[in-house]
Structures are given as C-alpha cells and as structure tokens.
Amino acid sequence: MKFVLEGVMEFSKPLEPVKLDFPKLVAKEINSELFKKGVPQEQEGSRIVHWAIEGSKLLVTIEGTTYLRPHDAFLRLRNFLSEKFGKDYGIGVRNIFVRDYEIRYTPKKLPKEAIQVKVPWVKSIELKGNEIIIKLQNLDSTALEDRYVERILRRVEEKIDAQAYGGKAEHWELIWKSKEKKPVWDKDPSEEMEKRGWIKRFDVGVWLYTPIPAKILRTMQQIALKEVIKPLKFEEVILPKVTPLEVWLRTGHVPGSSNSFFYVSKPLTYDPEYWEGFADYVKVTNKIPYEELKEKLEAPRAGVCFAQCPPFYWYFEKKSLQEENLPIKVWDASGTSMRWEAGGLHGIERVCEFHRIEIIWLGTKDQAIDIREKLVERYKQIFEKILDIEWRMAWVTPWYMAQAGQVGEAEKEKGTIDFEAWLPFRGSRE
Amino acid sequence: MKFVLEGVMEFSKPLEPVKLDFPKLVAKEINSELFKKGVPQEQEGSRIVHWAIEGSKLLVTIEGTTYLRPHDAFLRLRNFLSEKFGKDYGIGVRNIFVRDYEIRYTPKKLPKEAIQVKVPWVKSIELKGNEIIIKLQNLDSTALEDRYVERILRRVEEKIDAQAYGGKAEHWELIWKSKEKKPVWDKDPSEEMEKRGWIKRFDVGVWLYTPIPAKILRTMQQIALKEVIKPLKFEEVILPKVTPLEVWLRTGHVPGSSNSFFYVSKPLTYDPEYWEGFADYVKVTNKIPYEELKEKLEAPRAGVCFAQCPPFYWYFEKKSLQEENLPIKVWDASGTSMRWEAGGLHGIERVCEFHRIEIIWLGTKDQAIDIREKLVERYKQIFEKILDIEWRMAWVTPWYMAQAGQVGEAEKEKGTIDFEAWLPFRGSRE
Known part of the structure; x- marks a missing residue:
C-alpha cells in the first residue's frame, strides 16, 4: 500500500x-x-x-x-x-x-x-x-x-x-434433508383460514388470529417448551420489544438491516398544547395530515424488535462474566418482532409481524457449539416425530451479513442454520 | 343560532x-x-x-x-x-x-x-x-x-x-377501598431489583427482566388465567401489535392520544441501493445520521400497540353480529404496548413499555355491564385473598377522553375503573 x-x-x-x-x-x-x-x-x-x-x-x-x-x-x-x-x-x-x-x-x-x-x-x-x-x-x-x-x-x-460472493443474494448450503412425504392436505392454509374468518389481514404482512388459530400457535409454543426449552434448561427472560438504534449499531443490524426496520419515533413533545392544532385538524376534517405529523416527531431513535437478542447482549455491556457461570441459556416470547420485506409476503408463513420464541445462549466456543447441536437434535425430533413433515436444514449466510459485506468462509461456524419445511400447496419442493 | x-x-x-x-x-x-x-x-x-x-x-x-x-x-x-x-x-x-x-x-x-x-x-x-x-x-x-x-x-x-371539567386533568371518583394494611416490606422494589441485576433499564420507561422477575410476572399472569380468564370463559386471540393510525382515527385514539404514541415508519424503499450511502456513512463514521435517516422514511402510518382493543374492533368492521352470538369474550397477551409519558415514570410500576393481558368483551349493554361486574368481583378476590394488598377502585375519566373533550356525565357508564394499590415505599397513601 x-x-x-x-x-x-x-x-x-x-x-x-x-x-x-x-x-x-x-x-x-x-x-x-x-x-x-x-x-x-x-x-x-x-x-x-x-x-x-x-x-x-x-x-x-x-x-x-x-x-x-x-x-x-x-x-x-x-x-x-x-x-x-x-x-x-x-x-x-x-x-x-x-x-x-x-x-x-x-x-x-x-x-x-x-x-x-x-x-x-x-x-x-x-x-x-x-x-x-x-x-x-x-x-x-x-x-x-x-x-x-x-x-x-x-x-x-x-x-x-x-x-x-454474489452481492446481496444469500449463500445456501444443504446440511440434511428428511425423506419425501406424501402430503395429507394440499390447500393453502392461510386462504382457507381467511375464508372461515379464523384469521384476518390487518396490514401488509400483519395478521389477527381468532381463538382457533391462536390455540394452534399456542400448541406449537407448548411443544417447543416441552421438547426443547425445558429439557435443555433454558430460562425465561422478558426482553424489551423496541430497540434503540444505538444498540443495533453495536450488533451490526445498523446498517446491515436498515432497509428492513419498522422505525419508532417519539413525539417532539408530550405537551398537549403542541398537539392542539393537530387534534383540531383531525377533529374537523376526520383526516390525518401525515406530512404535518412527521414534522411533529423526533428523528427515529429506535425500531420495533427485529430479533430478540440485541437487548440481551446489551444486558451484559460492561459486565465481566466468569467462566464458571457459563453457559447462559435463556428464551423470550414476550412480544412480536417485525421485519419489512420488499416482496414475497404470503399468508401467515411469510409475514412482517412475527410471533415467535427466541432462544439465546452464551458460552465458550465449545459450549456454544454443543448447545447448538443439542438444539438441532431436538428440532429434528419435533419435525420428524411430532409434526411428521418433509423438511431440510441448510447453512445460510444471512442477508444482513451479506449486505454488510461479511460473507467470508470463516463466518460459517458462527453462521445460521435454516430449517425449511415443504408447503404442499406451493407445488414444487424447491 | x-x-x-x-x-x-x-x-x-x-x-x-x-x-x-x-x-x-x-x-x-x-x-x-x-x-x-x-x-x-x-x-x-x-x-x-x-x-x-x-x-x-x-x-x-x-x-x-x-x-x-x-x-x-x-x-x-x-x-x-x-x-x-x-x-x-x-x-x-x-x-x-x-x-x-x-x-x-x-x-x-x-x-x-x-x-x-x-x-x-x-x-x-x-x-x-x-x-x-x-x-x-x-x-x-x-x-x-x-x-x-x-x-x-x-x-x-x-x-x-x-x-x-377542569381541562386536561382526569376526573377521579372513589368507588370502594380495602382496609388499611400494615406493609410487610417498605423498600422500592425496582431499586432493589436493579441493585441485584434482576432488572435493567433499557431505555426511558423500558425494562429488561431476568429469570427471577420474569417468573414473578408469569406467576401474575397464571393467577389472572386461573382466577379470571378461565372461570369467566374468555378465549385467547392474537392481535397485531402495531396499529395503523387509520384504525385509531376510528377509535378516537387519534387525535386523543397523539402525543403519547410511539409512531412507526417504514423505509421509503427496501431497495438496498437506496440504503447504500447510509450504510457507507455508518460503516465509516460508526455514527448514525439521524436527520438523514428521517428523510429516508415514509411519514408515520402506524404506532406501537397502545391498547390491544382497536385491532379487535377493527376485526368486526362491516360484519353484522347476531345477538345469539353475543357476548364475545377474548383476551390477548401476545406482545407489548407502549405509551410515551411526559413525566412521573418510575421503576417497573410506571413505564412506557407494558407487559400485560388485555381482556375485551362485546355484547348487549346488559351483558357488557354484567361481565364488568363479574370481573370486578374476581379482581377483588385476587387483591384481597391472593395478593392481600391495600387497594381501592375509582371511576376515572381517561385523559384521552378528557383531551378529546368527551367528559360529560353520560360517559361514566362506559367509563374506566382504575384499580389502585398502595406502594408502601412511596410513604403517603395518596
């Protein structure tokens, strides 16, 4: 140089x-x-x-x-x-x-x-x-x-x-796949549930679940609790569901996922006087003056939860951990996370608002890899024995890493495993 | 005229x-x-x-x-x-x-x-x-x-x-109060938990709960499920946790609570090219250019859940309900709600981010009042027999109604009941 x-x-x-x-x-x-x-x-x-x-x-x-x-x-x-x-x-x-x-x-x-x-x-x-x-x-x-x-x-x-590495595309590599299975039903479940009024589309990629599908989701959660979380001794925590951008700056989500956040802004002031003219306008016209509203807010300083883990990492800021206290194994299911996606949204299987459990663990490299392997074993059990679905798992370099330019070979060990199931209504298995 | x-x-x-x-x-x-x-x-x-x-x-x-x-x-x-x-x-x-x-x-x-x-x-x-x-x-x-x-x-x-009616102040009227009770402990629980690392302040009015306080919150939820929700036959639903402003326009939250929302904005576009310059700036300076970011977003079209009920009401839009299908009784605890408040935030008892169960019911006027009375009975049981705390209940005309100018006497029947408990660390019972 x-x-x-x-x-x-x-x-x-x-x-x-x-x-x-x-x-x-x-x-x-x-x-x-x-x-x-x-x-x-x-x-x-x-x-x-x-x-x-x-x-x-x-x-x-x-x-x-x-x-x-x-x-x-x-x-x-x-x-x-x-x-x-x-x-x-x-x-x-x-x-x-x-x-x-x-x-x-x-x-x-x-x-x-x-x-x-x-x-x-x-x-x-x-x-x-x-x-x-x-x-x-x-x-x-x-x-x-x-x-x-x-x-x-x-x-x-x-x-x-x-x-x-091919720019923004994600890098996909098969690890394992189940046997092909004959589907018991090949309709589109979202379409079917919508027809019955079980679910309703509230916004782009956002759904409301009435009691029957809510029960189905909770049953899935029960399976995860019984088969994974309890036997592997993960403990529940309740993590904040709006994340300051400064926290994401440290986890790399800013700028990696900046195009996918639902950004959160607070009013410039709480003072009702300041909002009086806005209230008058809305009350008189029954319309929301969106551009005027934008000017009444602070610049966005946070975003709706994207992944539960950043607040968890932040918890350990400036703390030193003794090796005998590791590994730390927690889970959170105290709220929703949201991701904006350009296209490809469909039904309840490809959404902007996610209802999910996030499990997080922290340990030495060996502990971390050992826990991952145990989790994969448990997931296999669920997909094979309980759900009995056709599925596969693959290494996937997440697109936020790809976009942030971190796609080297060394990333694989700490990379992402995707578990993918075949949805028969889609026809093709690919 | x-x-x-x-x-x-x-x-x-x-x-x-x-x-x-x-x-x-x-x-x-x-x-x-x-x-x-x-x-x-x-x-x-x-x-x-x-x-x-x-x-x-x-x-x-x-x-x-x-x-x-x-x-x-x-x-x-x-x-x-x-x-x-x-x-x-x-x-x-x-x-x-x-x-x-x-x-x-x-x-x-x-x-x-x-x-x-x-x-x-x-x-x-x-x-x-x-x-x-x-x-x-x-x-x-x-x-x-x-x-x-x-x-x-x-x-x-x-x-x-x-x-x-006194402008923006809320209208408060006592309905019932318990006997005075001798506190078993008079410290500030938030301060105590913070000292032990059980909870950590993530942002203004936003807390992270580690396993012990998470367990306490879940136990409270179990009590609500066992004592209220199951015996009164409420059914679980999963409601969206970001609400379009147009929905709030119809429920009156816009403009009534416009100064208290956490507004949600989407990127103007998902196109990574559009975000490239932003990503470059962040990567090079390790700083977030907040004002530039604001210009890269749409005007806010939604807000973080303020109360769970608006999406529930919206579900029934353009549906006609038969009286024999009433009352409808549901509950939701699928995520957090957020309210910005000017001052008075303190510990985990006065927060911006709420973890809570919302119960919602819909019926004829008589049914609605009957359910309310049954709920109040159950709450009494919990506060008196299980929690054994000093508490009271009062009619409160919510400030959003007050601010929207709806504070007449007729509002009381459909008004709000507040259940208030004495926190001994605060000293005064008022």
Missing part, C-alpha cells in the same frame, strides 16, 4: 520564528526519528517529502506505507509540534486538515465492478490495472482520530468480498 | 342570459320553495338576502338558522342551479366557495377562557356578552360536503366542556 497525504496544520500565530530551523527539524527529528518509531528497521514508514509555510499555516506532503500510515504520522506530527512550538515559541496547533489523500494498493481479489463508498470523504475509487486507487478528501481531526480512513479501506474490502 | 354566509358559485359560462330572470327565481323558487323544504312552517330556514352576478360568478349572501343552515342551503342551491341552468342555458356549475361565514349563538355553558380551533377554516372565535361569534373562511366544496362546519361547532362545544 502506498499513501500520499496533503495536509494543512494551522497554528495560533504566524510561523515566521520557526521558518529558519524547520528544514533541520524535518530532516533530523521528524523524518529520521519521529516517523521511524515502531517501524521495523528494514522497512519504510512515512516521511515528509514536501512542506511550505504560509503565514500561520504549515502545508505538508507525507508519503508512507502501512508500517506508518501518513495520517497517523500526521497526527503524530501534530502532537510533536504542539509540544515543541508551544515550549519554544508559545505557538499552539489550532486545527489540522487533510485536503487530499491518495491510497493505492493491489487487492487480494479484484472487484468485478466499480466500487463506491458514498461518504463525503471519498473523492473517487478507481481500478487501474491490478491497482485500486482511492482518493480521499477533506478529512478533519475527527475523521482522522475516529479512524474513518481505516474504515473506508475495510468498507472497500467488504464490497469486493460481497461482489465475489 | 344565526348564520350569515357569503359564497361564490362559479359557472362554466358568463351568466348574462340568466341575469334578467334571476330576481324572480330568487323570490319565487329559491327563497320561498327550495329553502323552505323540511323547515317547520312557523320557523325560519335560510334565505338569500343579497346577490350579484359578475361575469360567470354568482355572489350570494345567505342568512339562516339551524332549521336550514346556510351552507346546506348553499349546497342545495348548487344542485338546483346546476340542473336549472344546465337544462335552460347549457351552463354548468364549476366550483363553489364560501369566503366568509359568520355563526353566532348563546352556548349552554360559557367558556372560561378564549377558545381556539386551529384549522385554516377558522378565522376567529370571539365571546361577546353571552354570545359566541365564530367566523369561518375559505370553505371549499370538500369542507362543506364533509361537514367541517358541523365538526368545528362540535369542537367548540367540546372545548367549552373540557374547560368546565
């Missing part, structure tokens, strides 16, 4: 007093000492190849390698000059800024199509021969200190990987 | 041909026949007191009473002229518009302070002596046909009522 950075350092006073000594400083102290620290002796780190002083501004061009990346060198330079000029001349650093930053390297895999990272700091990403040339711009101290550069590079790699 | 309306009716052609005959038409057909229909003989209806023709426009001033309100007379006039001018001269009505509309009357109760209805059609509402003078403006055919005028008048009455 080759890096060329053009940066500006702004000081509290004109740099006239340092001008004379600066060439020596660059040669003797900066390039040969400051920028050598931590760099293996036979390797190149970073060095200032050009500089100029204009009033209270220092303009530098730094070239470097991965052993010391120029933006790290630039931050190091700020601290060094801050101390040196402060002591010797009473001059402080006001501001640092990278106007242009060019990074070129030969990637392990070549991208199949143009890569874009749509943030203000990326000017262009080009492929020339076997080399990727990334041009960055306008990086301020936050961008430099909060590692935007590293994250842009990682994002480029993720996008190359995602392209290699 | 006295009404004076100034309206404009625009025709498809200049009204030159009708000018000569119009005075006769007003005197003989409109004021004496058209505007008399349905008006009791000894009463005044509406009449045109002034008119002018300007090109293709007819300007009229109509005075009237509640026996025939001028805006109804105006709509009647449109239909009449539409037919008459159409047949005789091939002239059609293009457009109707009320520029000014003054309504004055002596209200049953005088408002305590100025009344405002903040919609574009209300110019001013004034009190002069014992009279309220409402000046309306710019009413188009939608406003006239969709009864905005009637709703504005009702809204004024609601606001006068709400002022009389």
Whole structure:
C-alpha cells in the first residue's frame, strides 16, 4: 500500500520564528526519528517529502506505507509540534486538515465492478490495472482520530468480498434433508383460514388470529417448551420489544438491516398544547395530515424488535462474566418482532409481524457449539416425530451479513442454520 | 343560532342570459320553495338576502338558522342551479366557495377562557356578552360536503366542556377501598431489583427482566388465567401489535392520544441501493445520521400497540353480529404496548413499555355491564385473598377522553375503573 497525504496544520500565530530551523527539524527529528518509531528497521514508514509555510499555516506532503500510515504520522506530527512550538515559541496547533489523500494498493481479489463508498470523504475509487486507487478528501481531526480512513479501506474490502460472493443474494448450503412425504392436505392454509374468518389481514404482512388459530400457535409454543426449552434448561427472560438504534449499531443490524426496520419515533413533545392544532385538524376534517405529523416527531431513535437478542447482549455491556457461570441459556416470547420485506409476503408463513420464541445462549466456543447441536437434535425430533413433515436444514449466510459485506468462509461456524419445511400447496419442493 | 354566509358559485359560462330572470327565481323558487323544504312552517330556514352576478360568478349572501343552515342551503342551491341552468342555458356549475361565514349563538355553558380551533377554516372565535361569534373562511366544496362546519361547532362545544371539567386533568371518583394494611416490606422494589441485576433499564420507561422477575410476572399472569380468564370463559386471540393510525382515527385514539404514541415508519424503499450511502456513512463514521435517516422514511402510518382493543374492533368492521352470538369474550397477551409519558415514570410500576393481558368483551349493554361486574368481583378476590394488598377502585375519566373533550356525565357508564394499590415505599397513601 502506498499513501500520499496533503495536509494543512494551522497554528495560533504566524510561523515566521520557526521558518529558519524547520528544514533541520524535518530532516533530523521528524523524518529520521519521529516517523521511524515502531517501524521495523528494514522497512519504510512515512516521511515528509514536501512542506511550505504560509503565514500561520504549515502545508505538508507525507508519503508512507502501512508500517506508518501518513495520517497517523500526521497526527503524530501534530502532537510533536504542539509540544515543541508551544515550549519554544508559545505557538499552539489550532486545527489540522487533510485536503487530499491518495491510497493505492493491489487487492487480494479484484472487484468485478466499480466500487463506491458514498461518504463525503471519498473523492473517487478507481481500478487501474491490478491497482485500486482511492482518493480521499477533506478529512478533519475527527475523521482522522475516529479512524474513518481505516474504515473506508475495510468498507472497500467488504464490497469486493460481497461482489465475489454474489452481492446481496444469500449463500445456501444443504446440511440434511428428511425423506419425501406424501402430503395429507394440499390447500393453502392461510386462504382457507381467511375464508372461515379464523384469521384476518390487518396490514401488509400483519395478521389477527381468532381463538382457533391462536390455540394452534399456542400448541406449537407448548411443544417447543416441552421438547426443547425445558429439557435443555433454558430460562425465561422478558426482553424489551423496541430497540434503540444505538444498540443495533453495536450488533451490526445498523446498517446491515436498515432497509428492513419498522422505525419508532417519539413525539417532539408530550405537551398537549403542541398537539392542539393537530387534534383540531383531525377533529374537523376526520383526516390525518401525515406530512404535518412527521414534522411533529423526533428523528427515529429506535425500531420495533427485529430479533430478540440485541437487548440481551446489551444486558451484559460492561459486565465481566466468569467462566464458571457459563453457559447462559435463556428464551423470550414476550412480544412480536417485525421485519419489512420488499416482496414475497404470503399468508401467515411469510409475514412482517412475527410471533415467535427466541432462544439465546452464551458460552465458550465449545459450549456454544454443543448447545447448538443439542438444539438441532431436538428440532429434528419435533419435525420428524411430532409434526411428521418433509423438511431440510441448510447453512445460510444471512442477508444482513451479506449486505454488510461479511460473507467470508470463516463466518460459517458462527453462521445460521435454516430449517425449511415443504408447503404442499406451493407445488414444487424447491 | 344565526348564520350569515357569503359564497361564490362559479359557472362554466358568463351568466348574462340568466341575469334578467334571476330576481324572480330568487323570490319565487329559491327563497320561498327550495329553502323552505323540511323547515317547520312557523320557523325560519335560510334565505338569500343579497346577490350579484359578475361575469360567470354568482355572489350570494345567505342568512339562516339551524332549521336550514346556510351552507346546506348553499349546497342545495348548487344542485338546483346546476340542473336549472344546465337544462335552460347549457351552463354548468364549476366550483363553489364560501369566503366568509359568520355563526353566532348563546352556548349552554360559557367558556372560561378564549377558545381556539386551529384549522385554516377558522378565522376567529370571539365571546361577546353571552354570545359566541365564530367566523369561518375559505370553505371549499370538500369542507362543506364533509361537514367541517358541523365538526368545528362540535369542537367548540367540546372545548367549552373540557374547560368546565377542569381541562386536561382526569376526573377521579372513589368507588370502594380495602382496609388499611400494615406493609410487610417498605423498600422500592425496582431499586432493589436493579441493585441485584434482576432488572435493567433499557431505555426511558423500558425494562429488561431476568429469570427471577420474569417468573414473578408469569406467576401474575397464571393467577389472572386461573382466577379470571378461565372461570369467566374468555378465549385467547392474537392481535397485531402495531396499529395503523387509520384504525385509531376510528377509535378516537387519534387525535386523543397523539402525543403519547410511539409512531412507526417504514423505509421509503427496501431497495438496498437506496440504503447504500447510509450504510457507507455508518460503516465509516460508526455514527448514525439521524436527520438523514428521517428523510429516508415514509411519514408515520402506524404506532406501537397502545391498547390491544382497536385491532379487535377493527376485526368486526362491516360484519353484522347476531345477538345469539353475543357476548364475545377474548383476551390477548401476545406482545407489548407502549405509551410515551411526559413525566412521573418510575421503576417497573410506571413505564412506557407494558407487559400485560388485555381482556375485551362485546355484547348487549346488559351483558357488557354484567361481565364488568363479574370481573370486578374476581379482581377483588385476587387483591384481597391472593395478593392481600391495600387497594381501592375509582371511576376515572381517561385523559384521552378528557383531551378529546368527551367528559360529560353520560360517559361514566362506559367509563374506566382504575384499580389502585398502595406502594408502601412511596410513604403517603395518596
């Protein structure tokens, strides 16, 4: 990797007093000492190849390698000059800024199509021969200190990987399948139940269940409790059903699943006075002014539960766990989760609002894998002996990982197993 | 009530041909026949007191009473002229518009302070002596046909009522209270449980329950099932947990509780391309650009479940029920409901996210009251014999009714009973 950075350092006073000594400083102290620290002796780190002083501004061009990346060198330079000029001349650093930053390297895999990272700091990403040339711009101290550069590079790699694995499609791999079975009934259950008034479509992918189907769902839950949860000694917890986006930021659901959330916003204020005009409008017209309503709300800070696990992980934030307290095995069925999907919604088997049990476990790697295997055994029992359905299981790299660019081979061990059953009304088994 | 309306009716052609005959038409057909229909003989209806023709426009001033309100007379006039001018001269009505509309009357109760209805059609509402003078403006055919005028008048009455009943405060009236009991423990349970790591605050008014408190909550649910739901033969249903605002518009929760909802918005599109720039920004900065996110969402069309009943009522939309199928008695505990509250949140007893059972019943008035009484009996049993707590019950006019202006005496029969228990850690019993 080759890096060329053009940066500006702004000081509290004109740099006239340092001008004379600066060439020596660059040669003797900066390039040969400051920028050598931590760099293996036979390797190149970073060095200032050009500089100029204009009033209270220092303009530098730094070239470097991965052993010391120029933006790290630039931050190091700020601290060094801050101390040196402060002591010797009473001059402080006001501001640092990278106007242009060019990074070129030969990637392990070549991208199949143009890569874009749509943030203000990326000017262009080009492929020339076997080399990727990334041009960055306008990086301020936050961008430099909060590692935007590293994250842009990682994002480029993720996008190359995602392209290699077929972009957004999910990766599917059969593990096991049951024998083919003759269906006892081949109608569409949702259609049939709707006709009888057992279920009713409340909204896109959202259903209301009257007593008979409610009983069926509860019976399924009883089976799960009796056959899986109790014998494997999972304990019930009650997890929140609206998740702050900041929690999802840490679990990777933001941004991975950002297009699928049902976002939750609170009113800007509870004050009834503030809502009086809205209430008047609705009462007089019997219509909801949706766009006006949008302006009366805060920006969304949360979303309806997508998976139950993020609040569970969050519970352990800043806690240290002793190995003797592991594994932790819990389940939650205290509410619904929701996912927005573009298409393919159908009946009660492909929905936006899910009624489900989530089981979560936490342990050493061996414990985690052992529990997974026990669960799979129990599921097999249920599908084969109790439900007697035609089913299969497969490794599936979830699309949120795919979309977030995490689709490498190493993900499989911690990947997802899907249990899929054949719905006879659909005809084809595929 | 006295009404004076100034309206404009625009025709498809200049009204030159009708000018000569119009005075006769007003005197003989409109004021004496058209505007008399349905008006009791000894009463005044509406009449045109002034008119002018300007090109293709007819300007009229109509005075009237509640026996025939001028805006109804105006709509009647449109239909009449539409037919008459159409047949005789091939002239059609293009457009109707009320520029000014003054309504004055002596209200049953005088408002305590100025009344405002903040919609574009209300110019001013004034009190002069014992009279309220409402000046309306710019009413188009939608406003006239969709009864905005009637709703504005009702809204004024609601606001006068709400002022009389003390505005937004809730109306509380004791029905019964238990004996005072000596507390067995007087600590704050939430504080105690938090200290032990049994519960954790996930967000404002949102808690996570670990196995022990989860077990306590489930035990409470078991008591409700065993003592109330099963003996009274309620059946379980599974109701959606996100409610479209259009459903709440019909139940009155919109606008009554608009300041307390957790609103739900979907992404403008599911298309991952559309979310790519957002994903890039989050991945590079590790920050969520909330305002940008807001613009990537639709206006809110729904809210997190506030009460379970609205989807249940919606289920019966356009269904006719036979009396022999009543009463219908159901319960739901398939998810959480959420309410935003300004202040007063505390521990697990005053929350934004509720875990609860909702029981709903539907029947004739006698059945409904009978079921309520049986429920109250059962609740008494639970509080007195099983929980052995100090409690009371009271009529409470819910604040959403209060806010929507529905606080009259007649509401009590269908009003709310609150069951309140003394929390010893709070000290005072009030």
